[in-house]
Amino acid sequence: MKKLLLLLPLLLALVSVGNAQSEARHHRIVMQLVSGDTLVHKGLMRQLRNMKEAAPDMELEVVCHGPGMDMLMSDRSIVADKVKEFNDKGIHFLACENTIKERKLDRAQVLPSAGFVNAGIIHIVERQEDGWSYIKAGL
Amino acid sequence: MKKLLLLLPLLLALVSVGNAQSEARHHRIVMQLVSGDTLVHKGLMRQLRNMKEAAPDMELEVVCHGPGMDMLMSDRSIVADKVKEFNDKGIHFLACENTIKERKLDRAQVLPSAGFVNAGIIHIVERQEDGWSYIKAGL
Amino acid sequence: MKKLLLLLPLLLALVSVGNAQSEARHHRIVMQLVSGDTLVHKGLMRQLRNMKEAAPDMELEVVCHGPGMDMLMSDRSIVADKVKEFNDKGIHFLACENTIKERKLDRAQVLPSAGFVNAGIIHIVERQEDGWSYIKAGL
Numbered sequence: 001m002k003k004l005l006l007l008l009p010l011l012l013a014l015v016s017v018g019n020a021q022s023e024a025r026h027h028r029i030v031m032q033l034v035s036g037d038t039l040v041h042k043g044l045m046r047q048l049r050n051m052k053e054a055a056p057d058m059e060l061e062v063v064c065h066g067p068g069m070d071m072l073m074s075d076r077s078i079v080a081d082k083v084k085e086f087n088d089k090g091i092h093f094l095a096c097e098n099t100i101k102e103r104k105l106d107r108a109q110v111l112p113s114a115g116f117v118n119a120g121i122i123h124i125v126e127r128q129e130d131g132w133s134y135i136k137a138g139l
Numbered sequence: 140m141k142k143l144l145l146l147l148p149l150l151l152a153l154v155s156v157g158n159a160q161s162e163a164r165h166h167r168i169v170m171q172l173v174s175g176d177t178l179v180h181k182g183l184m185r186q187l188r189n190m191k192e193a194a195p196d197m198e199l200e201v202v203c204h205g206p207g208m209d210m211l212m213s214d215r216s217i218v219a220d221k222v223k224e225f226n227d228k229g230i231h232f233l234a235c236e237n238t239i240k241e242r243k244l245d246r247a248q249v250l251p252s253a254g255f256v257n258a259g260i261i262h263i264v265e266r267q268e269d270g271w272s273y274i275k276a277g278l
Numbered sequence: 279m280k281k282l283l284l285l286l287p288l289l290l291a292l293v294s295v296g297n298a299q300s301e302a303r304h305h306r307i308v309m310q311l312v313s314g315d316t317l318v319h320k321g322l323m324r325q326l327r328n329m330k331e332a333a334p335d336m337e338l339e340v341v342c343h344g345p346g347m348d349m350l351m352s353d354r355s356i357v358a359d360k361v362k363e364f365n366d367k368g369i370h371f372l373a374c375e376n377t378i379k380e381r382k383l384d385r386a387q388v389l390p391s392a393g394f395v396n397a398g399i400i401h402i403v404e405r406q407e408d409g410w411s412y413i414k415a416g417l
Contacts, residue, residue, distance in 0.1 A: 027264050035417040043205060047260060050237045054258040066321060067417065098328045119332040121325060121413055125305050128411040133267035135260055136275045136414045139174040139206065166403050182344060186399060189376045193397040272406040274399055275414045278313040278345065 027058035030127040032120070035138040036067030038078045044071075044137050045082045048091060061127065062137070065096035065120030069105060072114045080111055087113035096120035166197035169266040171259070174277040175206030177217045183210075183276050184221045187230060200266065201276070204235035204259030208244060211253045219250055226252035235259035305336035308405040310398070313416040314345030316356045322349075322415050323360045326369060339405065340415070343374035343398030347383060350392045358389055365391035374398035 029051075033044065044062070051058065064072050071077050072095050083093055093114045100107055110116075117123040128134050168190075172183060183201070190197065203211050210216050211234050222232055232253045239246055249255075256262040267273050307329075311322065322340070329336065342350050349355050350373050361371055371392045378385055388394075395401040406412050 025265065025268065027261070027268070029260075029264055032413070037417070046241065047205075050258050051260055054237075054261045055264075066325075098332075102324065119328050121307075121329055122305070122332045124413065125307055125411040126303065129303065129305070133264040134273060134412060135171070135263065138417055139176070139277055164404065164407065166400070166407070168399075168403055185380065186344075189397050190399055193376075193400045194403075272403040273412060274310070274402065278315070278416055 024057070025055075027055050027060075028127075028130075028132040029058060029060045029135060030124050030132045031060065031062045031135045031137050032124055033062055033064045033068035033071060033137045034066045036070040037138075038070075040138050041071045041077070041079050045079050045086075047137075048082075048086050052086070052089060052091070059132075060090075061092045061094055061132075063094045063096065063117065063120045063124050064114075065099045068137075069095060069099045069103065072111050073105060074109050074111055075106075077111065083111055084113045094120070094123065163196070166194050166199075167266075167269075167271040168197060168199045168274060169263050169271045170199065170201045170274045170276050171263055172201055172203045172207035172210060172276045173205045175209040176277070177209075179277045180210045180216070180218050184218050184225075186276075187221075187225050191225070191228060191230070198271075199229075200231045200233055200271075202233045202235065202256065202259045202263055203253075204238045207276075208234060208238045208242065211250050212244060213248045213250055214245075216250065222250055223252045233259070233262065302335075305333050305338075306405075306408075306410040307336060307338045307413060308402050308410045309338065309340045309413045309415050310402055311340055311342045311346035311349060311415045312344045314348040315416070316348075318416045319349045319355070319357050323357050323364075325415075326360075326364050330364070330367060330369070337410075338368075339370045339372055339410075341372045341374065341395065341398045341402055342392075343377045346415075347373060347377045347381065350389050351383060352387050352389055353384075355389065361389055362391045372398070372401065 051060065071079060072083065072093060074080060077083065087093060094117045095110050095114045097116055097118050099105070099120065124134060190199065210218060211222065211232060213219060216222065226232060233256045234249050234253045236255055236257050238244070238259065263273060329338065349357060350361065350371060352358060355361065365371060372395045373388050373392045375394055375396050377383070377398065402412060
């Protein structure tokens with residue numbers, strides 16, 4: 001019996017490793033937003049809320065490029081408040097520098113809660129190389 | 140140690156030859172359908188037929204969420220027969236519970252051949268974590 | 279030999295630590311084009327230019343199927359010159375044989391710089407299985 005008790009912590013550790021693998025996985029997700037459609041932007045906000053509820057500890061980046069950059073521009077985004085709210089909860093929004101140059105967007109208008117990456121797609125590729133899951137936003 | 144490093148390319152080559160030789164790989168694929176466009180639904184059915192032909196033993200799940208849930212609703216799907224047919228051949232169609240709640244869809248109208256997942260995107264993420272390949276349906 | 283095999287995981291671990299540390303990673307990317315929208319085709323050309331600039335040594339395949347095959351048809355592509363130009367720089371464009379059959383496209387009209395795959399999606403799946411990153415083109 002004593003020997004069993006000594007082994008108990010080990011057994012418990014094994015059990016919790018098993019649990020960790022099944023129920024509470026740690027998700028790392030990179031989403032790509034290319035669409036400038038405001039319906040897509042609103043739909044994305046609903047998805048983020050659902051995802052945050054289902055997996056509160058996930059790491060999530062939303063990479064915006066091309067027309068998708070509109071979601072991060074203070075002069076035209078219709079979800080700027082939500083972006084700030086989700087950013088406060090740890091979701092990262094990333095603006096593509098290449099798009100800013102090409103579309104001659106005003107850098108000063110990019111939402112203050114957004115970060116920057118040089119090339120949106122290459123960033124998404126590197127995340128996948130690091131084992132992150134990829135989800136393309138939009139219809 | 141040096142000898143080991145010299146042998147490494149050989150060992151890696153043996154491993155990759157093994158891969159190259161196995162022609163009939165076992166594919167595990169998770170597709171995401173978000174679009175409610177019936178042309179997309181019809182196109183998806185054509186893709187499923189081609190995929191089934193090219194890889195009869197693949198494991199395939201089609202996760203439907205957002206407007207994509209329309210494909211699994213008996214009162215509006217234009218490919219209900221095909222969904223049943225492919226389901227009988229082992230392709231799984233999964234309805235997103237979050238979407239059903241948000242869009243206030245009638246659960247009783249979901250095609251009987253469909254299964255359910257709580258959060259569509261999180262399910263897709265978990266499949267990717269398990270090594271499944273991800274394909275986003277639609278244009 | 280047995281001892282070598284036992285040490286293999288350790289060696290591979292060392293190699294992968296090395297990779298993680300090196301900044302100029304080698305990217306392998308498979309892009310999927312399904313859209314026939316010429317604005318998407320033009321946007322894709324801009325993306326390819328940016329990607330090539332950010333990662334000159336990447337391996338990149340653009341798999342075209344469904345309406346996306348229009349980009350590779352000499353009688354309707356509006357970016358045929360660019361496709362040739364990028365192909366000369368090592369980017370591969372792949373036409374889907376299933377699509378050619380289904381849409382009864384004239385094989386002789388497929389741009390000479392394009393290659394062929396039997397089933398577009400299955401090819402993309404196999405690339406992912408080999409560790410390539412997946413990017414879906416379009417909005």
